[in-house]
Amino acid sequence: MTDHKPPxxxxxxAARWAHAPVESAPWLHEEIARRMEDRLQWIVQKPAxxxxxxxxxxxxxxxxxxxxxxxxxxxxxxxxxxxxxLHSRKILTPAxxxxxRWTGATPRFEKVADPVQMLWANMALHxxxxxxxxxxxxxxxxxxxxxxxxxxxxxxxxxxLRRVFDVAGWPQPHHQFTDMHDxxxxxxxxxxxxxxxDMERITLSYSSAERLLEELxxxxxNLHTNRFAGTRTKAWRKELLERLTRELGGEDGRLTITxxxxxxxxxxxxxxxxxxxxxxxxxxDMRAALKN
Numbered sequence: 705m706t707d708h709k710p711p712x713x714x715x716x717x718a719a720r721w722a723h724a725p726v727e728s729a730p731w732l733h734e735e736i737a738r739r740m741e742d743r744l745q746w747i748v749q750k751p752a753x754x755x756x757x758x759x760x761x762x763x764x765x766x767x768x769x770x771x772x773x774x775x776x777x778x779x780x781x782x783x784x785x786x787x788x789x790l791h792s793r794k795i796l797t798p799a800x801x802x803x804x805r806w807t808g809a810t811p812r813f814e815k816v817a818d819p820v821q822m823l824w825a826n827m828a829l830h831x832x833x834x835x836x837x838x839x840x841x842x843x844x845x846x847x848x849x850x851x852x853x854x855x856x857x858x859x860x861x862x863x864x865l866r867r868v869f870d871v872a873g874w875p876q877p878h879h880q881f882t883d884m885h886d887x888x889x890x891x892x893x894x895x896x897x898x899x900x901x902d903m904e905r906i907t908l909s910y911s912s913a914e915r916l917l918e919e920l921x922x923x924x925x926n927l928h929t930n931r932f933a934g935t936r937t938k939a940w941r942k943e944l945l946e947r948l949t950r951e952l953g954g955e956d957g958r959l960t961i962t963x964x965x966x967x968x969x970x971x972x973x974x975x976x977x978x979x980x981x982x983x984x985x986x987x988x989d990m991r992a993a994l995k996n
């Protein structure tokens with residue numbers, strides 16, 4: 705496949721979102737983390753070290769679930785800003801009197817010196833302006849035979865909301881979400897092997913249009929290059945609420961909307977040494993290739 709960035713994501717808007725402050729992950733992210741953690745039971749390998757990619761958005765409860773599954777493993781935390789790194793340290797570091805502080809359960813927050821055996825990335829990939837670069841970064845942080853475990857939104861997410869905007873003749877309410885088969889191709893393109901992808905649809909209902917919009921705002925931002933420019937008026941918001949109530953409401957008056965969640969994992973294989981008249985191989989790749 706060719707190397708390209710998602711055509712509908714505005715990289716400037718994506719950068720603003722990546723550096724926006726956050727106090728805690730949305731409850732839906734935590735629920736998805738719980739479901740993803742349950743999938744770890746099918747992976748025989750028990751990592752001795754693992755890296756949590758942006759738990760401030762992926763979920764602190766999810767981090768603790770993984771920590772409970774691998775109580776002897778050393779965990780690391782990576783955040784995109786120093787402020788979020790400090791916040792994650794405050795939340796995830798056990799109190800001085802906690803037994804966890806002395807049993808190896810304390811995460812480390814410095815830059816990972818050696819590759820880890822598992823990289824955990826919950827609900828990050830669909831908000832990246834250059835997801836292939838992010839996948840390559842994950843690959844570089846993994847040891848040979850280590851694996852990545854990730855989740856993100858798929859293309860059926862918010863399909864009802866798109867229909868409302870289409871009928872109204874408005875720009876798209878969100879950027880396009882990538883199909884799970886394309887994620888699998890990107891993993892292979894980045895050097896991963898044996899990608900396993902699956903998905904599920906979660907239907908949620910809300911008591912009001914206001915409550916629905918509040919939840920959506922907590923989940924992310926519209927990064928579409930052709931999104932509405934500038935601030936909308938109160939009259940537009942009133943029309944939006946009326947349309948959502950009318951077109952998404954069921955007989956019980958509750959508004960329903962769909963989220964497609966994509967789950968994936970893949971392993972980092974030993975590097976293949978390319979044979980040519982003149983071949984240059986890094987010392988690290990040579991060691992990995994010759995390691996038993």
